[in-house]
Amino acid sequence: xxxxxxxxxxxxxxxxxxxxxxxxxxxxxxxxxxxxxxxxxxxxxxxxxxxxxxxxxxxxxxxxxxxxxxxxxxxxxxxxxxxxxxxxxxxxxxxxxxxxxxxxxxxxxxxxxxxxxxxxxxxxxxxxxxxxxxxxxxxxxxxxxxxxxxxxxxxxxxxxxxxxxxxxxxxxxxxxxxxxxxxxxxxxxxxxxxxxxxxxxxxxxxxxxxxxx
Amino acid sequence: xxxxxxxxxxxxxxxxxxxxxxxxxxxxxxxxxxxxxxxxxxxxxxxxxxxxxxxxxxxxxxxxxxxxxxxxxxxxxxxxxxxxxxxxxxxxxxxxxxxxxxxxxxxxxxxxxxxxxxxxxxxxxxxxxxxxxxxxxxxxxxxxxxxxxxxxxxxxxxxxxxxxxxxxxxxxxxxxxxxxxxxxxxxxxxxxxxxxxxxxxxxxxxxxxxxxxxxxxxxxxxxxxxxxxxxxxxxxxxxxxxxxxxxxxxxxxxxxxxxxxxxxxxxxxxxxxxxxxxxxxxxxxxxxxxxxxxxxxxxxxxxxxxxxxxxxxxxxxxxxxxxxxxxxxxxxxxxxxxxxxxxxxxxxxxxxxxxxxxxxxxxxxxxxxxxxxxxxxxxxxxxxxxxxxxxxxxxxxxxxxxxxxxxxxxxxxxxxxxxxxxxxxxxxxxxxxxxxxxxxxxxxxxxxxxxxxxxxxxxxxxxxxxxxxxxxxxxxxxxxxxxxxxxxxx
Numbered sequence: 001x002x003x004x005x006x007x008x009x010x011x012x013x014x015x016x017x018x019x020x021x022x023x024x025x026x027x028x029x030x031x032x033x034x035x036x037x038x039x040x041x042x043x044x045x046x047x048x049x050x051x052x053x054x055x056x057x058x059x060x061x062x063x064x065x066x067x068x069x070x071x072x073x074x075x076x077x078x079x080x081x082x083x084x085x086x087x088x089x090x091x092x093x094x095x096x097x098x099x100x101x102x103x104x105x106x107x108x109x110x111x112x113x114x115x116x117x118x119x120x121x122x123x124x125x126x127x128x129x130x131x132x133x134x135x136x137x138x139x140x141x142x143x144x145x146x147x148x149x150x151x152x153x154x155x156x157x158x159x160x161x162x163x164x165x166x167x168x169x170x171x172x173x174x175x176x177x178x179x180x181x182x183x184x185x186x187x188x189x190x191x192x193x194x195x196x197x198x199x200x201x202x203x204x205x206x207x208x209x210x211x212x213x
Numbered sequence: 214x215x216x217x218x219x220x221x222x223x224x225x226x227x228x229x230x231x232x233x234x235x236x237x238x239x240x241x242x243x244x245x246x247x248x249x250x251x252x253x254x255x256x257x258x259x260x261x262x263x264x265x266x267x268x269x270x271x272x273x274x275x276x277x278x279x280x281x282x283x284x285x286x287x288x289x290x291x292x293x294x295x296x297x298x299x300x301x302x303x304x305x306x307x308x309x310x311x312x313x314x315x316x317x318x319x320x321x322x323x324x325x326x327x328x329x330x331x332x333x334x335x336x337x338x339x340x341x342x343x344x345x346x347x348x349x350x351x352x353x354x355x356x357x358x359x360x361x362x363x364x365x366x367x368x369x370x371x372x373x374x375x376x377x378x379x380x381x382x383x384x385x386x387x388x389x390x391x392x393x394x395x396x397x398x399x400x401x402x403x404x405x406x407x408x409x410x411x412x413x414x415x416x417x418x419x420x421x422x423x424x425x426x427x428x429x430x431x432x433x434x435x436x437x438x439x440x441x442x443x444x445x446x447x448x449x450x451x452x453x454x455x456x457x458x459x460x461x462x463x464x465x466x467x468x469x470x471x472x473x474x475x476x477x478x479x480x481x482x483x484x485x486x487x488x489x490x491x492x493x494x495x496x497x498x499x500x501x502x503x504x505x506x507x508x509x510x511x512x513x514x515x516x517x518x519x520x521x522x523x524x525x526x527x528x529x530x531x532x533x534x535x536x537x538x539x540x541x542x543x544x545x546x547x548x549x550x551x552x553x554x555x556x557x558x559x560x561x562x563x564x565x566x567x568x569x570x571x572x573x574x575x576x577x578x579x580x581x582x583x584x585x586x587x588x589x590x591x592x593x594x595x596x597x598x599x600x601x602x603x604x605x606x607x608x609x610x611x612x613x614x615x616x617x618x619x620x621x622x623x624x625x626x627x628x629x630x631x632x633x634x635x636x637x638x639x640x641x642x643x644x645x646x647x648x649x650x651x652x653x654x655x656x657x658x659x660x661x662x663x664x665x666x667x668x669x670x671x672x673x674x675x676x677x678x679x680x681x682x683x684x685x686x687x688x689x690x691x692x693x694x695x696x697x698x699x700x701x702x703x
């Protein structure tokens with residue numbers, strides 16, 4: 001797996017940007033589905049940085065930490081610490097677990113990194129957090145749009161981004177064109193553990209749609 | 214987030230906090246069965262259309278049969294987890310092709326049950342509007358308003374909040390019991406008669422039609438296993454909630470159906486039900502307890518009907534989504550709305566069907582209660598009976614192939630007994646299907662409608678065969694539920 005840094009904006013930040021309008025900050029994806037996608041993105045960050053991987057031989061998609069080095073970022077470190085503490089869970093359990101809190105955590109991290117403005121209250125309605133720079137916020141979606149238009153798979157990290165965005169069902173809505181075959185081909189280029197991450201995110205999203213709550 | 218070294222499985226504990234306990238599952242099950250709607254809507258209609266006095270006994274009898282069915286059903290739920298329960302069980306027990314055919318029958322039956330509800334809402338709302346505002350719009354105007362509300366809420370994925378649902382449900386049950394007590398204190402001059410509880414009063418001509426309605430009244434109890442994955446302890450929560458749900462429904466409905474006959478006497482109930490229809494119990498309550506209680510009851514009848522419509526709409530939309538996701542239905546039905554997380558294609562399909570049915574009935578001028586609510590309910594009830602029978606067969610076959618240490622009572626005897634009982638009821642329903650439809654015994658339509666299920670089975674089989682030859686990898690994953698997209702269990 002290619003070495004990637006955990007610098008800002010990270011994979012989760014990019015996913016947050018593509019799931020929200022770059023100017024108004026309005027959500028394009030339902031918070032429940034977005035949270036599952038963001039949980040996948042944080043695990044994806046750790047997998048891209050070779051800290052975490054998925055055990056493919058067990059058939060259970062068990063997730064475990066390979067390297068215990070510090071990540072240098074409180075959020076990913078906290079996620080990594082959880083995975084280190086309980087290495088027995090399949091990836092879908094982690095997705096459901098982190099999805100409970102990840103939306104707020106990512107928003108807070110992006111506000112701290114000066115990527116988002118703190119949300120303001122207008123009268124009774126809580127306004128969404130607005131991106132500080134619309135160009136930065138629009139850039140990840142533009143990269144995906146270009147890749148789809150040229151039918152040229154993007155860089156490894158953007159392949160994960162594209163797969164997770166499609167898994168949350170947001171890609172169908174936000175991209176200029178949505179091509180199922182191209183999504184499948186792009187995901188197929190990824191290393192198997194990342195493929196399983198995206199597939200399990202899609203499973204979790206499907207379950208969330210069916211669930212009565 | 215907190216670090217977790219101090220506890221061995223903080224993750225499982227945190228996730229378990231969000232899971233459903235027995236009361237929540239029972240609430241979901243009974244609310245889909247909508248007590249006040251059945252007691253005020255279905256029961257008087259059953260008396261009026263079938264002239265069978267033994268409706269209370271029918272509730273107890275079917276409750277017993279469904280409990281027998283549930284023995285194998287919940288045992289299966291421990292071994293196969295899937296949101297499209299019936300079809301998944303058929304797929305894993307009988308084979309993938311049979312599973313797809315079962316799925317198509319289920320979609321048809323659930324849609325019929327949902328569409329039939331548009332026939333009752335008019336008679337629930339109209340008396341209140343007349344009472345409060347002095348207007349009485351046509352039933353289809355009210356039905357269209359309800360249709361629009363359900364359609365929009367379905368797209369926005371608004372489920373009635375479970376707390377509101379439980380308040381509504383508890384008040385409904387309280388009102389039903391209060392009405393029952395009122396009836397008991399105002400018995401007909403002949404005294405209280407228990408004729409409704411005698412088997413002899415049920416097994417008369419028309420029995421099959423009465424049974425089909427009663428089955429529709431139970432519809433929803435089978436949804437308990439869908440919560441297996443979301444429940445706290447799937448080996449305990451789901452079985453207990455299922456048996457509890459069936460018992461509450463059977464006993465409550467039987468007592469209430471019987472209580473309605475007390476003020477009129479068993480001889481007068483058919484006449485009273487025919488003349489007054491769904492307002493019968495509110496008229497009785499008004500006479501027994503005063504108009505305040507009657508009005509409270511009428512309001513709850515409306516909320517009960519609407520809650521039931523929303524619940525059925527969403528359940529059916531999700532069922533269609535689950536099937537579309539696995540390509541058991543065309544994959545367009547697997548679409549969801551990213552913004553609202555609603556199973557959009559299934560929801561739209563039902564909304565369109567609803568409009569078609571309301572318009573057809575409005576134009577033809579057919580009676581909405583007896584011809585739409587009762588007929589569709591009976592038709593859906595018949596479909597449900599077919600599904601339960603197929604599922605019981607699937608349970609036996611599944612455990613013969615996969616011995617799992619479950620007792621013979623759970624895996625063989627109880628399912629076999631329930632197959633026999635269900636087949637008898639299906640036969641009786643078919644014999645009396647002319648009464649369900651309110652047509653002459655020699656009318657062709659009485660055979661055409663039930664045979665729609667055969668058409669659905671044929672289409673299902675054809676679709677499965679097509680899948681098998683064109684997309685064998687999709688066919689191989691049928692019945693695996695959520696894991697189907699992940700390429701199946703390896």
